[in-house]
Amino acid sequence: LAKTTQPISMDSYEGQEVNITCSHNNIATNDYITWYQQFPSQGPRFIIQGYKTKVTNEVASLFIPADRKSSTLSLPRVSLSDTAVYYCLVGDVGYSGAGSYQLTFGKGTKLSVIP
């Protein structure tokens, strides 16, 4: 399994850029890196996904160095509504030989945005 390590929590003031780094030293050649966001009392929501270098969408940017052993989710100018838990996933994991895989979520990073 490609294990991921993230900080347990982070605090940020409104309007600041937030960078959350995920370590995944055992990432395999075919693995992608995916980030999900979860608000209280809701299911996780897909944010961004990448394989290498940089990916940007309307919500965030994802930076992946050449060795792919880590990745950084960047949230520009956070607001109070960005307070959530952010999960880093690396797959594929759990291959059982029958073409099945798991989405495996770690403990995530709890981001608290302060006014």
Place this chain on the structure above:
Amino acid sequence: GAGVSQSPSNKVTEKGKDVELRCDPISGHTALYWYRQRLGQGLEFLIYFQGNSAPDKSGLPSDRFSAERTGESVSTLTIQRTQQEDSAVYLCASSLNGPPLNTEAFFGQGTRLTVV
């Protein structure tokens, strides 16, 4: 529907009773996942369906837990003889194709199960 729908949204049951949790995935999504999330914890994988088959049941915590999917659509997670440690939010997700992870998964709002 537009998203993944789960029912009931809340369920309170007595210890020892059986419960059924339902998931309606997004139409056309072949992959379906069940997760469990205890209060303040991360998501714990339970089972994965590709079509109506469950090639990966490795996350089911005990033989009290079972799940099925029919018509490549609705899935039911059944917990028999519920215990207090089964109290959690049970989340269902679906994706257009199966893994690997370069496929976005859409989650439902979850069913909050409380065993008293």
